[in-house]
Amino acid sequence: MSVFTGWRAALRIARRDALRAKGRSALVVAMIALPVLGVTAADITYRSADMTPAEQLTARIGSADALYTDAGMGPVRQMPGGDMYDSVKQPTGEVPPIDMRPVFPRGARAISEQSVSATVSTSYGIASTEIVEFKTSDRMARKRIDLVEGAFPRGTDELVATEPFLKSAGLHVGSGITVTTSGRKYTISGAVELPADLEAKQLYADPGAVIAPWQALAARDKKVPAPHPGPARWLVEAAGQGGIVWKDVLAANKAGAVVDSRQVFENPPPDSEVPLLRTNPQYAESRTYESGETSTALITVVAMALLEVVLLAGPAFAVGARRSRRQLGLLGTCGGDRGQVRAVVLGGGLVLGGVGAVAGVTVGLLLTVAFRPMIENWAGHRFGSLALRPAELLVIAVLGLVTGLLAAFAPAIVAGRQSVLESLTGRRGVRRSSRVLPVTGACVLALGVLIAVYGGTSGSSVLVAGGSVVAELGLLACIPVIVGLLGRLGRRLPLSPRMALRDAARNRGRTAPAVAAVMAAVAGSVAIATYMSSSLAESDYAYMPSLTTGTIFLSASDAEAAGRLPAARSAVEHNMAVTGGRADISRAWAGSDCNVYYEEENDCGTLELVKPAGKGHTCPLDTDGAKELAARLSADEHRAMMRTPACVDVHTSTGTFSMDSNNIVVGDAALLDTYVKLDDPAAAAALKAGTPVLLNEAYAQHGEVTLKAVHTYSPKDKQNRKAHPGPARKTTDRLKVYVAKPEYATTPGIRMILPQRTAERLGLHTQPQGSVYAVDRRPTDAEEQRTSAAIDQAGGGLWVQSNQGSNDRGSTILLILTLFAGVVTVGAAAITTGLAKADAEADLTTLSAVGAPPRVRRTLSGFQCLVVALTGVLLGTAAGLVPAVALRLVDLRQAMEQMRIDPMESAYTPIVLPWATIGLLAVVVPLLAGVLAAAFTRSRLALARRAG
Structure with missing residues (x-):
């Protein structure tokens, strides 16, 4: 018999066996198809959500041939794509708008x-x-x-x-x-x-x-x-079929227009015909940029997904081979040799792997199409089209097929080694666990962690991905020993959990692959969730709020609007979730109002709070040796230094209440309680006594501050000019202040609170600016609109400001990958525990035969699922932290390099564990699996003769 004839027979037997055991075959197919489905959907979604340059051009110009934009700088030179341009000569003044219509090609619409x-x-x-x-x-x-x-x-x-x-x-x-x-x-x-x-x-x-x-x-x-x-x-x-060509673009550039042309984009001119490249050759370099953290995360997640595909099918074929043991024994009695027995098992892998691969790719495509509107809304834009790349989908399908073969390989070797008697009786014999495998696994685990950490510190995404996979393989080799230890944990537990733990330890060949499957799925979810949580924490740290938490600000635009503040306050208090606290604020200035635009630079006065020189007053990261200092600081040390009073306002000198850099407001003790959140009777008493409260101690020396004012009055400021004729008057005042604790230096928008009578004593002008309210939540759109209507009815000129929060809530791609990883996690837990239950069906039958109550059968089945799911989730959580931490080390390296270039840049790169996700996976998913297994297990079963 030829090799092909033997394989045809093996495939025929495998196909018939699959059709005969439809339930088990469906679980095997689902086990292979599920990760293939996830990878397929993730691939299509990622390719579709990543808009191509052509789709980005269509989003700008629609179905037109070109978009003409006035650059506002006179004649320009541009790149063919229209994304980069420069003026031919720097305009000396304001450039008037150009009339575009003469610039268009003849006959164009x-x-x-x-x-x-x-x-x-x-x-x-x-x-x-x-x-x-x-x-x-x-x-x-x-x-x-x-x-x-x-x-x-x-x-x-x-x-x-x-x-x-x-x-x-x-x-x-x-x-x-x-x-x-x-x-x-x-x-x-x-x-x-x-x-x-x-x-x-x-x-x-x-x-x-x-x-x-x-x-x-x-x-x-x-x-x-x-x-x-x-x-x-x-x-x-364009009038003809040629579109807007490069010569039309050059003609528009001479008139001062920048052109996005579809024809030029599809057929760009040679570099020799681009005037901008002759003056700025650096524009010829590639301008495509992909976030390093996104690409690194994507490489790692894809690598772990490929490993997950291989692991998820393992328990399916391990269970399937044992369920077919008697059939394989009969094959041996008919003269089949070990090679033919192995061929039958491998044929099952080929048949079911092929079906699972095709089903996974097909269902993944259909689900992506079905959920496309939801995914597009999540991404914030429509897909230009579903990006189906046949080569990638074929690779994914082939991967599923090869997975079936690889997953069936070990069961095939075991089946080929078994004697005919063991196969016919179903006896498994007593085998000692290998001591080499767990020791090797522990060494491989340690090696993988070291590789991943080294990759993170060196900035290599390839090493991070490779090390994470190696570490997961090492942990996989340790699973049989871990499962074996489970039996010792149930000595004092009730009957059902004790039997479940001992059953898991006794049947390691079945339990270990199931645990590995859940572990692989959970590892990807935890890795993504940890990375996202850490990135969001970093984004939240970098976010600079305009107001303190739990406050809103009612602001008047000018003196006329300030007269309508009482009516506006009533509108706010009536329509918004105000908790009762309110503080009124006035602004102070010297000379003419600096918030009013004047043509001459020196037409308005200035008011400056002088920061003393020396240690404790000057930020070390804003000095000549800042780069050397930044090179020695860790991320946490840099973060702590940027929070000190000397450094906190170096980059944020202006705020909500002041258009200039002094951040001085006029207020009373209510401002301390409502906005600053400073519960200090001494500070309130100081304001009442006329002593300013300084929130940033870096501006104080010996309990005093220096306030410099230049009282300049514009000729257009007739009222104040008449009262203060003559040249500018300069004053320098030393004021005794109450200094708040250092943590209040980070208060947004306020550096010092000045009592009204002190401002008048210093000769400063003041004007009511608005009110700060304490609220229990951010205003809704409806509340803001109702308030705006009431203010407009009263005369307008006022508005309500609230914190918008950090806009960067994570990468869309990472969110999509999290969704699919979560689906695979739940599906893997359900399918693998279902297979474990199918493999233990004979034991459940024996349990009923010896007189066990019906509920014991249910609870035993539930605890068997719980053991598999919980063990896999806990190991998967540990495995998922390896790539997540390594990826954050990559980000830390990049942040440290950026900090050395700009010492004021933050290198804060936290590692935040997603406790909500971990809790969901570690508690809810295993309990859900156990409850469902118990619910769908029949309490009573008709007894059947057990082989052997």
Whole structure:
């Protein structure tokens, strides 16, 4: 019999066996298909979410041939892509807007785009938004802005809105809306979306519908504020089929326009024809940039996913080979040799691996298509198309097929070594565990950890990925010994958990692969979650809040608006979640008001809080030897130094309450309690007595501060100029202050609180600026809109400010990978424990035969699942921390290098454990697996004769 004939027979037997044991075969196929599904979906999602340059161009220019933009700097030179440009000569003054229409190629058709900021009415009150005049119904706008519901504007009294705006404003298609700044009313005719920015909150109207009527009204009525539209841009469609070519771009550059052309993008000119490259050759270098942390994380996660695919199928074939042991014994009695027995088991791996691979790729593709809208909303933009790369999908499918063969390899070797008698009777014999394997595994585990850590410290993502995989393989080799120790833990436990632990230890060949499968799945989830949690902690640390936690600020724009503060305060207190605390703030200045623009540089006065020189006052990272010092500091030492009073405001000299750098506010003791959160009776008594409270001790020397003022008055400031004629007057005052503790130096926007009577004594001008409120949560959109409406009704000119929070909430790619890793984790736990239960079916039958109560069968099955899932989760958590910590070491190395270049840059790179994720995986998933296993286990079973 030829080799091919033997394999045909083996494959036929494997196929028939798979069809005969449909339940077990389905579990095996699911075990292989699940990771293939996850990798397939992750690959398609990652490729689709990563917009290509062509898709990015379409997001900018829609279906037009080109986008013309006024650079505002006279004649320019640009790169073919339009992303980089420079002026031919530096303009000496303000460059007037250019008329684009003569610049367009002959016969071209163009539509304009121009935006203006305005306030509009909502169902709750008033909201600030951006209104764009743009012919949204034109075919050139397609793929840049698309209609979701209703119709495009059919006249100057209609406009369309993005869905996020409608949701935040409580409006819908058909609602009326008023531009409050001009008083003109419109109807929302449709809802639109920007495929490149699904979170945009904007309104769109036809050209001439908003800005021109508003300008005409402002010209007639001086009380109406004039609009300040941005520069116009033009989408252009060429008359012929050639599009906007490079010579058209060069002609537009001479007039001062930058052009994004589809034709030039697809057929870029040679470098010799790009004028910008002749003056700036460095622009020829590649400008593509990918985050180092994202690429490193991606490499590591993919490497661990490949290992996971191999491990997840192991228990399936180990169980399948034992369930088919009698059949393999019969094959031996019929003259089959060991090679043919091994071929049958490997044939099962080939058959089920192939089915699982095809099913995984197919279902992964279908699920990605089905959940595409949800993923796009999560990513914040639409996919240009589903990026299906046949070569990558084929590799994934082949990997699943090879996984089936590799997973069946060890069971095939074991089946080939068994005697015919053992196979027919089902007896497993007594075998001693290998002592070499766990020792080798421990050494490999230590080696893998060392490689991963070295890769992290050296910045090598390849070593991080390789070391993580090696460490997981080492831990995998240790699993049989760990499982063997489980039996010793149940000596004092009740019957069911004790039997479950001993059963797991006795059947290591079945338990160890199942634990390994769960461990592999959990390791990826924990690695991603740990890395994300750490990155978010770093982002939160770098975030500089504009206000202290739990506060909002009501601010007046000028003296006229300050007179309407009482009405505005009532609006805030009525519409927002104010807890009762309020502190009124005034601002102080010398000379003419520096918040008012004057043409001459010295037209306004200055007020400066002088920082003394010397140790404790000067930031060491802002001196000549800062780079040498930064090279010696660790990340934690640098972080601590940046939090000291001497360094805390080096990069953040201005704040919420002051447009200049002094950060001095006029207030009373209520400000300490409401905003500063300083509960100090001595500080409150000092303010009441007229003594300023200094929050940053670096500005004090011997309990005093130096306040320098230059009282300069502009000729346009007629009122103050008349009261203070003559040249500028300079004053330097030494003030005794109350110095707060060092931790209050980080208070946003305030360096010193000055009592009102002290400011008047120093000859400073003061004006009410607003009020600070303590709130129990951030205001909602509805609350902000109601408050804005009440303020506008009272006369306007005031607004409410709150902390927006850190915007960087993690990479979309990492979030997507977390989703798929979590799905694989739950699925792996369910399938592997189900296989373990199937393998122990004979033991459960024997348990019923000896008279065990029905509930024991249920609880035993549940605890068997719990043991497998819990052990795998705990080991997977430990394995997942290795790549996560190594990746953070890569980030630390990059941050330290950046800190040595700029000593003020933070090198803080924390490692934060995701306790919520770990708790979910370590507690909820195992308990859920155990409960489900107990629930789906039949209490009573018809007894059957047991072989042997």
